[in-house]
Amino acid sequence: MPNLTDRRQRLLQKLPPLDEVLRGSLVERLVRCGKQTCRCARGELHEAVYLSVTHRGGRTEQISLPRDLVGRVRHGIAIYSKWWEILERISAINRDLLREQRSRRLGGGVEDGAGKNTRRVRRARRRRTQ
């Protein structure tokens, strides 16, 4: 099994280029274009695709997409989620590294696994009695 820093390095190499990254999601909707003579006025609605982005505070921004841009937007969204996925995995590895380094400083011996919560409790208690 590869060690943690090797795994971290491999993940870093999997990061896709960021230049086309997009946050948001694709939304499909049936719409009327507004022309009285169009088929949509008789109920045959047009399919419209949007990039929908929700901002802090709840505001949502939507950009309608011509068909030929949908693939590029989908690609940009995939880059975004790939970065997040790798960020989370590296962050988890760094927590494991931190636990390793920490238990080495504390004199080693004790495997840091199931005991990590009880140790935190014990340390907190000790601090309180000082």
Ligand SMILES: [Zn+2]
């Ligand atoms: Zn129409």
